[in-house]
Amino acid sequence: MGGINLNESGLDFVRQVFVTFGGNTTVLTLFLLSVLYLALKGKKEERYVFVTTAVFLAFTVYNPFAVKYILGKLGMVNVYYRFFWILPMVLTIGYACTKVVGGQKKGWRRYLTAAALAAVICFGGNSVLAGGLPKLPDNQYKMPDDLLAVCTVLHEEAGEGTVRVVFEPDFNLIVRQYDASFELVLDRDMVLTYQGSNTVSTDALTEQEIEDETKILQIITQMDLSLDQKEFYRSLREMNAEYIVLSSSSAAVSYVETAGCIPVREVEGHIIFRVEEK
Incomplete structure (x- = not known):
């Protein structure tokens, strides 16, 4: 899968798959920081929704030991990258950022915080224009x-x-x-x-x-x-x-x-x- 072999990668397989198919770890880092922030500053309901989900996934499908010894035997290694689709990164990062900005006093500090977070999100990952400008489809069927x-x-x-x-x-x-x-x-x-x-x-x-x-x-x-x-x-x-x-x-x-x-x-x-x- 993408040149990544479970037997060769071992316990580093999960990280290699994410970097290969996710581009870099900037978004993942923001997600982990968001989970940590909500775990420390979030309300009970927020911790239940965001933190519990992240912890459950970390101990199951993103657990290197589970991947190596369980998913490997179930024949799911070649499509493992699809498990990252269920990770609510965008939702969690967006919610945490909104909570951080909303927690600032009105005025320049709130605007500065919002601008700083927006800059990290916009420029920390891969540019949507990296592959060139989007092309309009040839027809309504979006087929050649x-x-x-x-x-x-x-x-x-x-x-x-x-x-x-x-x-x-x-x-x-x-x-x-x-x-x-x-x-x-x-x-x-x-x-x-x-x-x-x-x-x-x-x-x-x-x-x-x-x-x-x-x-x-x-x-x-x-x-x-x-x-x-x-x-x-x-x-x-x-x-x-x-x-x-x-x-x-x-x-x-x-x-x-x-x-x-x-x-x-x-x-x-x-x-x-x-x-x-x-």
């Missing part, structure tokens, strides 16, 4: 325009009902968010595993499915075009593929056509091939 165009053409060609399609990895991971009538020939976890992810598993697939999907991925990702074309086409038929969608610039286009797939339409920089029975 070329994906919508491809889906429209596929339905025009195949008619209503479900359609089994081989998509390139980028489309494969999002197409069903737009249209669930497409059946993915390439299993999502298989694609992620092929790309090097270690947070998913292909245990639900048979050995034959893994073999066939690997051959298809080798071609459409242009990793290995030396595969016998008959083997490639056999894998398509074994997986009951009806169509293949490739980028027009893909080096695999000529291979797929030579293998026997029929080019149907070209739309928005993508070529749609039909897989026919032989």
